[in-house]
Amino acid sequence: MAGDLSPQPEHEFEEPQPPGSGFECALDLGQLIREHHADVYRYAFRLAGKQNDAEDLTQQTFLIAQQKLHQLRDPAKARSWLFTVVRNCYLKQRRRPAPEPAANLEIEVDRIPDGSIPPAGAEAEWIDRQWLQAALDQLSDEHRVVLVMFYFEELSYKEISDRLALAPGTVMSRLARAKGRLRALLEAQTQGESCPPRLHLLLAMFV
Amino acid sequence: MDKQPLHNLMDACRPHGDDLLAPRKLLDPEMAALADELERDETARQALERSQRLDRALVAAFQDVPVPGDLEQRLLAAVGAAGGRAAADASESVAAVAPADRADLSSAARQPQSRRRFWALAMAAAVSFIALGLSYWLVNHTPELTPSQLVVQAQEWLSDEDFHRAAWSPMTRQPPRAYPRQYLAVAPAQWRRVETSLDRKAVVYQIPFRQGKSAYLFVSQVDTPVAGIGSVPPRTPLPGATGGWSIGAWQADGLLFVLAAEGDYRSLLRSRPTA
Numbered sequence: 001m002a003g004d005l006s007p008q009p010e011h012e013f014e015e016p017q018p019p020g021s022g023f024e025c026a027l028d029l030g031q032l033i034r035e036h037h038a039d040v041y042r043y044a045f046r047l048a049g050k051q052n053d054a055e056d057l058t059q060q061t062f063l064i065a066q067q068k069l070h071q072l073r074d075p076a077k078a079r080s081w082l083f084t085v086v087r088n089c090y091l092k093q094r095r096r097p098a099p100e101p102a103a104n105l106e107i108e109v110d111r112i113p114d115g116s117i118p119p120a121g122a123e124a125e126w127i128d129r130q131w132l133q134a135a136l137d138q139l140s141d142e143h144r145v146v147l148v149m150f151y152f153e154e155l156s157y158k159e160i161s162d163r164l165a166l167a168p169g170t171v172m173s174r175l176a177r178a179k180g181r182l183r184a185l186l187e188a189q190t191q192g193e194s195c196p197p198r199l200h201l202l203l204a205m206f207v
Numbered sequence: 208m209d210k211q212p213l214h215n216l217m218d219a220c221r222p223h224g225d226d227l228l229a230p231r232k233l234l235d236p237e238m239a240a241l242a243d244e245l246e247r248d249e250t251a252r253q254a255l256e257r258s259q260r261l262d263r264a265l266v267a268a269f270q271d272v273p274v275p276g277d278l279e280q281r282l283l284a285a286v287g288a289a290g291g292r293a294a295a296d297a298s299e300s301v302a303a304v305a306p307a308d309r310a311d312l313s314s315a316a317r318q319p320q321s322r323r324r325f326w327a328l329a330m331a332a333a334v335s336f337i338a339l340g341l342s343y344w345l346v347n348h349t350p351e352l353t354p355s356q357l358v359v360q361a362q363e364w365l366s367d368e369d370f371h372r373a374a375w376s377p378m379t380r381q382p383p384r385a386y387p388r389q390y391l392a393v394a395p396a397q398w399r400r401v402e403t404s405l406d407r408k409a410v411v412y413q414i415p416f417r418q419g420k421s422a423y424l425f426v427s428q429v430d431t432p433v434a435g436i437g438s439v440p441p442r443t444p445l446p447g448a449t450g451g452w453s454i455g456a457w458q459a460d461g462l463l464f465v466l467a468a469e470g471d472y473r474s475l476l477r478s479r480p481t482a
Binding site: 029030033034037038041042045046051053055056057058059060062063064066067089092093127128129132148150151152154155156157158171172173175176179180182183 | 214215216218219221222223226235237261262264265266267268269270271272274275278279281282283285286355356358359362366447449450
């Protein structure tokens with residue numbers, strides 16, 4: 001399991017090219033920073049959980065990008081390339097993964113009531129960013145990484161398995177466990193008065 | 208389908224993705240099985256809908272991170288992006304000159320044959336001369352390292368798994384004389400050889416530090432000066448170190464010393480250079 005958390009090898013920096021494309025990277029580092037620093041910082045923040053750590057990770061990412069920019073041949077892949085660098089930097093810094101939660105927190109379809117579904121729309125306002133971060137901070141690295149790849153990068157489980165060099169089945173079950181754990185933590189936090197009732201209702205269906 | 212694989216498959220569907228929208232024969236076998244199940248089972252369909260509604264809320268929340276207003280400027284300053292832009296400008300001006308060169312060549316085609324031969328020989332000589340000069344420069348020139356790059360490299364040495372696995376030698380076994388330690392107020396506990404990006408036979412000393420914290424002095428033989436690095440340990444660490452590390456560096460007598468500590472390294476140093 002511990003091996004699953006290892007930062008990915010250097011070849012991850014080298015994105016595959018179409019055969020014979022002969023494509024040259026037209027980006028310079030300043031352009032890369034101007035276009036992607038906000039996304040890189042947000043990604044780093046969701047992994048690291050603190051502003052200072054996220055800024056450090058962001059800076060380290062662009063310093064590494066400065067050294068390895070020649071490996072980026074396709075500017076269209078710059079964003080995912082930078083996310084890979086952030087993820088590798090983060091995992092390198094984390095030598096001791098948090099313990100795996102023992103509880104099985106999968107969805108129980110049979111327990112989901114047939115009652116009304118909360119009204120659609122305005123999903124963006126349901127979850128407070130601080131609740132989310134507080135919940136993410138309680139997850140193990142392997143769960144946090146896979147959730148950030150799924151929710152932030154919006155990668156499919158197959159793409160996640162390619163990038164983490166894990167079997168698709170492993171990613172699928174890890175993703176399910178991580179999502180179950182996140183829902184449980186969010187549900188526990190939304191017991192307070194400030195939680196929108198429809199979010200609480202929705203979360204309660206999953207835990 | 209069993210409940211557990213069904214749950215896992217539902218959780219693997221992206222909230223805004225088209226994981227189940229493709230024609231059945233184009234879907235992965237697992238996703239095709241889920242699509243079949245959803246057609247049969249209304250309860251499962253409702254569960255997926257609720258799961259994806261919650262996932263859409265989470266996608267929005269994951270992106271909802273305020274970015275410090277001055278971050279871009281600080282990053283540009285940290286990486287010295289101005290230099291990068293200047294290099295890009297230079298290559299653009301080279302590209303702009305190229306068509307004129309081509310025009311010269313096409314006018315040369317109209318010259319008498321003897322003049323063409325003369326110019327061809329002259330150009331071949333010029334190209335050979337430039338290639339020779341470039342080869343000499345490449346062989347003899349080591350690109351200058353910046354402090355920021357040095358910090359990144361030092362953190363790579365520290366985070367290398369092999370670095371933490373390798374065996375150390377006690378100080379009772381004499382370290383190589385060519386790799387002395389300098390300015391240390393605290394005697395190292397142990398030492399060993401380490402292959403770094405700067406010196407394949409570098410030496411690293413492990414220094415006793417606060418409880419649970421590590422400190423290391425890397426000594427490398429590096430002739431090329433590192434810009435902005437002095438000959439004595441700096442009072443303040445180099446900028447850019449992460450993870451709670453403070454990194455200082457100095458260069459003297461063909462040696463580069465990099466001190467890395469989890470915390471403030473100043474208590475490890477003294478003012479005199481001798482070991």
